[in-house]
Amino acid sequence: MGLMDRLFSVVFGGGRNVIAETAEVFRVNSDKFDDRAFHVQSAAMAQYGAEYAHARQGWFDRFVDGINRIPRPAMALGTLGLLVAAMVDPVWFASRMQGIALVPEPLWWLLGAIVSFYFGARHQAKGQDFQRSIAQTMARVPEVVENLETLSATQATTPGVAKTGHDAALTLAAIDPRGNAALADWKRLRA
Missing domain, CATH: 1.20.5 (Single alpha-helices involved in coiled-coils or other helix-helix interfaces)
Incomplete structure (x- = not known):
């Protein structure tokens, strides 16, 4: 037991893990990497939160926020407008496109x-x-896939839903009321 204790104290001694420390030279420690990524993300979110913590009350802030929202809708609506203009007045549209060709x-x-x-x-x-x-x-x-297999295993096996596959004779036998003892008994009780 003493030999094993000395061996483990050499490898893992002083609260250290020599194997893990050596492996970290060649491969990133996933836990520490995730921890660093979490702190970076938290810091970024805190920065964004601080940016929007106070209400923007000045007219300039509202004006800039409004301008920042313009480009995407303007480009989308402008493109649709060009398509409509090409259909409504092709000559006008062609003259504008000739101007764009000179850019x-x-x-x-x-x-x-x-x-x-x-x-x-x-x-x-x-x-x-x-x-x-x-x-x-x-x-x-x-x-x-597992759920589908479970569902297919629980399908009813009554004659009304018999799986006959591609066998035509078996399909006809399954839907033929003759020779069905239960149906004959039921008809006899009803008569």
């Missing part, structure tokens, strides 16, 4: 960068939510 390429790159930065974060967040929901759905597949 220099660097300006298109700048517009693309602005739009992609504006919508990119939202797209990424929605994409991650979608991936998370797919993963949750896929994680429930074994449970659903």
